[in-house]
Amino acid sequence: MDDTDTALAALAGRGITGPFETAVVLGTGLGTIAEALEGAIAVPYGDLPGFPAAGVSGHGGRLVAGTWEGSRVLVLQGRSHYYETGNPAAMRVPLEVVARLGTHHLLLTNSAGSLHPDWYPGSMALISDHINFSGLNPLVGMAGDDRFVPLADAYDRHIRLRLKRAAVQAGVTALREGVYMWFSGPSFETAAEVKMAKLLGADLVGMSTVPEVILARRLGLRVAGLSVITNFATGIGSGNPSHGETKEVALGGSIGLKRLLRSYFRARDDA
Numbered sequence: 699m700d701d702t703d704t705a706l707a708a709l710a711g712r713g714i715t716g717p718f719e720t721a722v723v724l725g726t727g728l729g730t731i732a733e734a735l736e737g738a739i740a741v742p743y744g745d746l747p748g749f750p751a752a753g754v755s756g757h758g759g760r761l762v763a764g765t766w767e768g769s770r771v772l773v774l775q776g777r778s779h780y781y782e783t784g785n786p787a788a789m790r791v792p793l794e795v796v797a798r799l800g801t802h803h804l805l806l807t808n809s810a811g812s813l814h815p816d817w818y819p820g821s822m823a824l825i826s827d828h829i830n831f832s833g834l835n836p837l838v839g840m841a842g843d844d845r846f847v848p849l850a851d852a853y854d855r856h857i858r859l860r861l862k863r864a865a866v867q868a869g870v871t872a873l874r875e876g877v878y879m880w881f882s883g884p885s886f887e888t889a890a891e892v893k894m895a896k897l898l899g900a901d902l903v904g905m906s907t908v909p910e911v912i913l914a915r916r917l918g919l920r921v922a923g924l925s926v927i928t929n930f931a932t933g934i935g936s937g938n939p940s941h942g943e944t945k946e947v948a949l950g951g952s953i954g955l956k957r958l959l960r961s962y963f964r965a966r967d968d969a
């Protein structure tokens with residue numbers, strides 16, 4: 699048995715079996731959203747081989763299964779970032795577990811820096827596409843032709859549309875949509891790097907999500923990405939981000955995100 703099999707067996711032993719409509723990965727400072735689940739069964743990552751070790755402050759490190767507005771939902775409360783391990787495939791096992799549980803959709807949430815003076819901290823943005831200029835890819839070293847993953851429609855149009863409708867219904871105004879550029883971190887960007895990102899067509903910068911999207915698309919999961927904008931990126935107006943600032947704003951932003959997700963699950967799926 700590999701780590702994925704062992705983790706699945708451990709989850710089955712706690713009564714967690716599929717299928718699930720959606721899995722939600724909660725980013726830095728967004729972990730409290732897991733409290734919205736009803737009939738929740740929570741398993742610490744420490745009990746699941748191949749899952750992230752406790753790391754960055756602000757992360758709970760638990761898998762939580764339950765229902766939300768009648769939908770069966772799996773929440774991954776906390777992720778592993780490349781900057782913690784040096785391994786771009788650090789989320790391989792959790793995402794394989796999600797896929798093997800028969801999960802249809804994957805919602806990846808994160809906190810991100812804004813490249814636009816009018817995309818304010820505290821607001822949210824859907825990810826339409828990404829730029830990976832890191833030179834890293836989580837599929838390096840994997841065998842088989844399925845490593846050549848097409849990424850033309852990596853961010854699912856149907857889920858994005860459903861999220862936009864949910865935002866309107868939840869009264870979440872100014873849900874932006876744009877391109878997310880992955881930087882490895884853990885240092886923040888320089889002002890020159892942010893200028894470059896903007897020239898290349900990015901709207902948001904962040905330190906996560908992109909490797910997970912690549913891994914998830916290889917597994918056939920339909921994916922969407924949702925950013926809570928926690929700050930202006932370095933050099934955008936007064937932007938000079940710090941981890942403390944991003945965590946604090948994410949905590950406030952999680953209220954709007956929870957409202958949006960509740961409305962998203964209430965609308966159920968018709969695709």
Ligand code: HPA
Nearest residue numbers: 809810811903904905931
């Ligand atoms: N840069 C990179 N990652 C981030 C930022 C940022 O400005 N804000 C939140 N995560």
